[in-house]
Amino acid sequence: xxxxxxxxxxxxxxxxxxxxxxxxxxxxxxxxxxxxxxxxxxxxxxxxxxxxxxxxxxxxxxxxxxxxxxxxxxxxxxxxxxxxxxxxxxxxxxxxxxxxxxxxxxxxxxxxxxxxxxxxxxxxxxxxxxxxxxxxxxxxxxxxxxxxxxxxxxxxxxxxxxxxxxxx
Amino acid sequence: xxxxxxxxxxxxxxxxxxxxxxxxxxxxxxxxxxxxxxxxxxxxxxxxxxxxxxxxxxxxxxxxxxxxxxxxxxxxxxxxxxxxxxxxxxxxxxxxxxxxxxxxxxxxxxxxxxxxxxxxxxxxxxxxxxxxxxxxxxxxxxxxxxxxxxxxxxxxxxxxxxxxxxxx
DNA sequence: ACAACCAGTTGCAAAATGAGAGCAGTTTGG
DNA sequence: CCAAACTGCTCTCATTTTGCAACTGGTTGT
Numbered sequence: 001x002x003x004x005x006x007x008x009x010x011x012x013x014x015x016x017x018x019x020x021x022x023x024x025x026x027x028x029x030x031x032x033x034x035x036x037x038x039x040x041x042x043x044x045x046x047x048x049x050x051x052x053x054x055x056x057x058x059x060x061x062x063x064x065x066x067x068x069x070x071x072x073x074x075x076x077x078x079x080x081x082x083x084x085x086x087x088x089x090x091x092x093x094x095x096x097x098x099x100x101x102x103x104x105x106x107x108x109x110x111x112x113x114x115x116x117x118x119x120x121x122x123x124x125x126x127x128x129x130x131x132x133x134x135x136x137x138x139x140x141x142x143x144x145x146x147x148x149x150x151x152x153x154x155x156x157x158x159x160x161x162x163x164x165x166x167x168x
Numbered sequence: 169x170x171x172x173x174x175x176x177x178x179x180x181x182x183x184x185x186x187x188x189x190x191x192x193x194x195x196x197x198x199x200x201x202x203x204x205x206x207x208x209x210x211x212x213x214x215x216x217x218x219x220x221x222x223x224x225x226x227x228x229x230x231x232x233x234x235x236x237x238x239x240x241x242x243x244x245x246x247x248x249x250x251x252x253x254x255x256x257x258x259x260x261x262x263x264x265x266x267x268x269x270x271x272x273x274x275x276x277x278x279x280x281x282x283x284x285x286x287x288x289x290x291x292x293x294x295x296x297x298x299x300x301x302x303x304x305x306x307x308x309x310x311x312x313x314x315x316x317x318x319x320x321x322x323x324x325x326x327x328x329x330x331x332x333x334x335x336x
Numbered sequence: 337a338c339a340a341c342c343a344g345t346t347g348c349a350a351a352a353t354g355a356g357a358g359c360a361g362t363t364t365g366g
Numbered sequence: 367c368c369a370a371a372c373t374g375c376t377c378t379c380a381t382t383t384t385g386c387a388a389c390t391g392g393t394t395g396t
Contacts, residue, residue: 008276009215009275010275012193020189107177111178
């Protein structure tokens, strides 16, 4: 498709694929927000991507093999987007970006809590979450661990902060 | 400065700062290529950034406190750009991006070798390299370790691949 | 039957990008 | 001592990308 690449440097090549303001946010929402339909990605995130951009980025992510699209059996028009292994393995990138932003930028409390936990959890927690993503996006069965999953823990922490803020 | 931020999410905030095709390449060149002058950044990288974009991105990175600029005592017109601690701590982000690109994209052999070593070296190697950057960019003295530095090892590996390729 | 919902597409204005030339001052080599 | 090369940029202008909002053609639930 796009052969006019600037160099064979891994950082450059990665940026040519996801080096824009939206692609990684879409991956983030699929990973941490479990958004799997076009409408969910369009409306249920804070940043208000516009529909043409979303459509364009989903196309690129599909072309690049970072996500896949399947028909939703329950609704003839709905598509279900899933992360591939290639997409799932972007987690450490997002985790590092998230950790750096948490440390150095004016992050809101409720949206920062996930970053904090993920950063403190380190590679071990990332690996566990990666396994959970393989189950929910690739259908790979895994042995149940005791207690709540990483995804659940992150979500719970977020809700706790929200509840606390509403009280005040 | 820029108040029209899209959300307080750490990932979003980070992308608003460096989420474009050039900013991270500039940081990369300062980190791994030790480019410290405008001309070096302009001409000594594979991707051929144009001067107006480079000037603009350096300004943003300065505003964001990711780099600093000092006059070069040896040349009245030259400026020396240095990474701040905030900039140096982007290393893990670059390392993960680099590792992912190395695994999934058509990286050239000579430019991939650094990614490979950095990925295999893991967080321990990153911490050592971070210390070296603190010395070269912030002037923080550190205890010399035995043997070649991480920066030297990466550079040497790159040269070795180049030499081998020229032979063929 | 009809409103609400679905995944996008289209048209258009505004902003960002990119190539190249140009500039004022500085340093270097002969 | 002078010309050439080098310095960090800035300016212009064409092209590309972005972003908003309206719209399409179909599906689903009541």
